[in-house]
Every structure is written in structure tokens, then in C-alpha cells.
Amino acid sequence: MTDLDFRAFRIHNDGSGYRGGIETMSTGALSAGQVLVKTAYSSVNYKDALAGTGKGKILRQYPLNGGIDAAGVVVASTDPKFKEGDAVLCTGSGLSETRDGGYGEYARFDAHWTIPLPAGLSLRESMVLGTAGFTAALALLQMEDNRQTPALGPIAVTGASGGVGMLAIDIFSRAGYQVHAISGKADHFDFLRSLGASACIDRRELVFSGKPMDSARFGGALDNVGGAMLAGLLPLVAPYGNVAICGNAGGIGFDSTVMPFIIRSVSLLGVASAGTARDQRERVWERLAGDWKPRHLDRIATREVSLDQLPDVFERMLAGESFGRTVVRHEV
Incomplete structure (x- = not known):
């Protein structure tokens, strides 16, 4: 042409x-x-x-x-x-x-x-989702491929006021999970609850014990932050839970121990959306257009x-x- x-x-x-x-x-x-x-x-x-x-x-x-x-x-x-x-x-x-x-x-x-x-999405809806929604859904897909279920307990979503965080709240709650939204922007909590968060936690009031292991509080997590937040979450995850990491707003390094991994069999999953394999892409978009489609796009x-x-x-x-x-x- x-x-x-x-x-x-x-x-x-x-x-x-x-x-x-x-x-x-x-x-x-x-x-x-x-x-x-x-x-x-x-x-x-x-x-x-x-x-x-x-x-x-x-x-x-x-x-x-x-x-x-x-x-x-x-x-x-x-x-x-x-x-x-x-x-x-x-x-x-x-x-x-x-x-x-x-x-x-x-x-x-x-x-x-x-x-x-995919049938079930408009062109505009696909871009409201975009990389942010794709990342959140890819995290859930990887977690469920590693046996994450709602029965393990609520999912902590950090950076919950960001694009990935908001879409994750909607997607995970649509998939049947309780979502505990963690954010430093308390003025957004009512909005996050309206998206499906069952609880909102001010990150400035979230105190970690510093112990290698602590009482299980979450069934898993989607972490957009890294750094001290990731280190603090790992000891709070229930046995066989997954922590999917997709961001580094709080730093690229974190100080932790092997204990959550070898005592509770917690898994840390990396979510790299940019280079996702074709078959995984198709699975994610199929779910985003179907049973995981957010209700509040x-x-x-x-x-x-x-x-x-x-x-x-x-x-x-x-x-x-x-x-x-x-x-x-x-x-x-």
C-alpha cells in the first residue's frame, strides 16, 4: 500500500x-x-x-x-x-x-x-487495562499456576493507589479473593474499597516486627514496591502462599531470610510483563476479557x-x- x-x-x-x-x-x-x-x-x-x-x-x-x-x-x-x-x-x-x-x-x-x-473487550477497554492490567492479571495467573487459592487468605496489594494496584484490586476481587489494599494515600481509601478492597491499610501505619517469621496475615501478595515493603511482607504470608513482585518503587534491594521459603514454602514470583511468552499473553487476555474482566474500568x-x-x-x-x-x- x-x-x-x-x-x-x-x-x-x-x-x-x-x-x-x-x-x-x-x-x-x-x-x-x-x-x-x-x-x-x-x-x-x-x-x-x-x-x-x-x-x-x-x-x-x-x-x-x-x-x-x-x-x-x-x-x-x-x-x-x-x-x-x-x-x-x-x-x-x-x-x-x-x-x-x-x-x-x-x-x-x-x-x-x-x-x-478478544471478544468481551473494546479497543478502549483494552487500553484502560494496557500493561498495568496485563501485569496484574499475569501475576494472578502465575500465582494460581503455583496453587494460590482464596482459601489461603487475603491478598495484600501494595502500591494500591497506582494503575497496577487499582486494576489488581478489581481483578483479584473479581476472581474471588479478599484484597487488602496497602497505600500511603489514605484519601483514596474509599475509592479503593469501591473497586473491591475489603480492607485498606496505610503503609505508614504498617509496622513490621523484623522477625524472620511472624503470624500469618496474608494468603499472598502482589507487590509493586519492593525494598523494605517486600522484606516485611514475606514473614506474614501463610504456608504455600505466593508473593508476586512487579515493581520497585521502594528500591531494588531487600533484606530478608530464607525462613518464609523453607518453613512455610512461600514462593516469590517475578512478573516481567514486557517479554511475556505468546502463549501466556493469550491466556492473560482471555481471562481479562472473561471471568477476570474488571468491573470498574x-x-x-x-x-x-x-x-x-x-x-x-x-x-x-x-x-x-x-x-x-x-x-x-x-x-x-
């Missing part, structure tokens, strides 16, 4: 310095791939804010379009699995790291990482913006002023 001109939020790092902004480019200049998509929606994650401002080393090559999530409609494909008019999505998989991402009116995906939009999506508004969104997010999920709507 003939190359098309379109608008994109493109990031450079060259002799003129690090910069990102709206540019007009051609579909012929997009990263190689088999599936050309007219983008309908993308989303804003913390990783996107770091990449868009240069305050984090996210991109591995330049220039690239930002945005680690994208959803839209196929306009051309050289892979027989996808045809013109198909609704598809892609999260992670090198977007805005090694290939052009979703902050453009067009994107080109590698067919291996392109997911057909419209409320969690607190803001919808255009490409032009991205710089302001990035600054607010890095300043800790954002709340809920921000969806980027492209012209459709």
Missing part, C-alpha cells in the same frame, strides 16, 4: 540532546513488522513518562515513537493470521524500547506479539487525552499527581 503521513510523539537523543514531541512522519519510516495498524487508543504508564521526558533509560535506540501499549485496526498485513479490519492490541514486546510504540496515529507490530482483540480510567497533551501528563505523573489510568485517544 502507499505510505501514509501521520502524527506521532517521537523521541530523539542525538547531538541536539534528548527531546520528545509531535512530528509528522511516514508509515514507511516505522519499525519493521508484518501488521500495520491504524491506532485507536494507547495508554500512559510510568515507564512512558520516564521515556517521554528522558528521566529514565527506557529506549534502547533512537529515534522511536513513545508508548508501550497500543490498540487499533489492521490496515495492511503480510501475515495470513491478520487481515484488514481486524481489531488487535499489543503491549510491551519492545514497543518504545527497540521499536516504534503506540503514540502515533499508525503503528507497525511484529505479528508474533500481535494479539487479536470506566471509573479507573480517570482521564482521556490527545497526543498533544502527553508532555503535561508525563510531568504530572512523575510528580506523583496522577490518579487512575490515562487513556490516549487517537483520531479515528
Whole structure:
């Protein structure tokens, strides 16, 4: 097909310095791939804010379009699995790291990482979920693959006021778990309860004993924080419970002992959503469109913006002023 001109939020790092902004480019200049998509929606994650401002080393090559999530409609494909008019999505998989991402009116995906939009989700809903919802659901999938059940006790969700945390509350409660939300933002507790949290705990009032083992309080945990929070949670997890770690807001290191692992058989599971294998991706999206679909997506999506508004969104997010999920709507 003939190359098309379109608008994109493109990031450079060259002799003129690090910069990102709206540019007009051609579909012929997009990263190689088999599936050309007219983008309908993308989303804003913390990783996107770091990449868009240069305050984090996210991109591995330049220039690239930002945005680690994208959803839209196929306009051309050289892979027989996808045809013109198909609704598809892609999260992670090198977007805005090694290939052009979703902050453009067009994107080109590698067919291996392109997911057909599952029945039960709209394009917009898939981007309210995006990497954040995918991460939360991937954590639950890994936990249940390792025999996590609601009978083990409540699941602690740290960083509960963030995008992953909010979606995790909705997803885990929908799956039948009691969720105890841990956050430093007590003014958000009523909202977190409305998403399904059965209890809210102010992290500043959460005191850990420092003992290698303590009375079991949680059946498992989804930890977005790491550091001292992760170290403190492990001694509180019931026998055979799982702690899924997907973030490091509190630091990349933690000081713990082997005792929760060898006495209670607690498992620590790493959740790396960006490079998730294809078969796991399909399982996660099937559940997100089905029995794990969050009930409050419209409320969690607190803001919808255009490409032009991205710089302001990035600054607010890095300043800790954002709340809920921000969806980027492209012209459709």
C-alpha cells in the first residue's frame, strides 16, 4: 500500500540532546513488522513518562515513537493470521524500547506479539487495562499456576493507589479473593474499597516486627514496591502462599531470610510483563476479557487525552499527581 503521513510523539537523543514531541512522519519510516495498524487508543504508564521526558533509560535506540501499549485496526498485513479490519492490541514486546510504540496515529507490530482483540473487550477497554492490567492479571495467573487459592487468605496489594494496584484490586476481587489494599494515600481509601478492597491499610501505619517469621496475615501478595515493603511482607504470608513482585518503587534491594521459603514454602514470583511468552499473553487476555474482566474500568480510567497533551501528563505523573489510568485517544 502507499505510505501514509501521520502524527506521532517521537523521541530523539542525538547531538541536539534528548527531546520528545509531535512530528509528522511516514508509515514507511516505522519499525519493521508484518501488521500495520491504524491506532485507536494507547495508554500512559510510568515507564512512558520516564521515556517521554528522558528521566529514565527506557529506549534502547533512537529515534522511536513513545508508548508501550497500543490498540487499533489492521490496515495492511503480510501475515495470513491478520487481515484488514481486524481489531488487535499489543503491549510491551519492545514497543518504545527497540521499536516504534503506540503514540502515533499508525503503528507497525511484529505479528508474533500481535494479539487479536478478544471478544468481551473494546479497543478502549483494552487500553484502560494496557500493561498495568496485563501485569496484574499475569501475576494472578502465575500465582494460581503455583496453587494460590482464596482459601489461603487475603491478598495484600501494595502500591494500591497506582494503575497496577487499582486494576489488581478489581481483578483479584473479581476472581474471588479478599484484597487488602496497602497505600500511603489514605484519601483514596474509599475509592479503593469501591473497586473491591475489603480492607485498606496505610503503609505508614504498617509496622513490621523484623522477625524472620511472624503470624500469618496474608494468603499472598502482589507487590509493586519492593525494598523494605517486600522484606516485611514475606514473614506474614501463610504456608504455600505466593508473593508476586512487579515493581520497585521502594528500591531494588531487600533484606530478608530464607525462613518464609523453607518453613512455610512461600514462593516469590517475578512478573516481567514486557517479554511475556505468546502463549501466556493469550491466556492473560482471555481471562481479562472473561471471568477476570474488571468491573470498574470506566471509573479507573480517570482521564482521556490527545497526543498533544502527553508532555503535561508525563510531568504530572512523575510528580506523583496522577490518579487512575490515562487513556490516549487517537483520531479515528
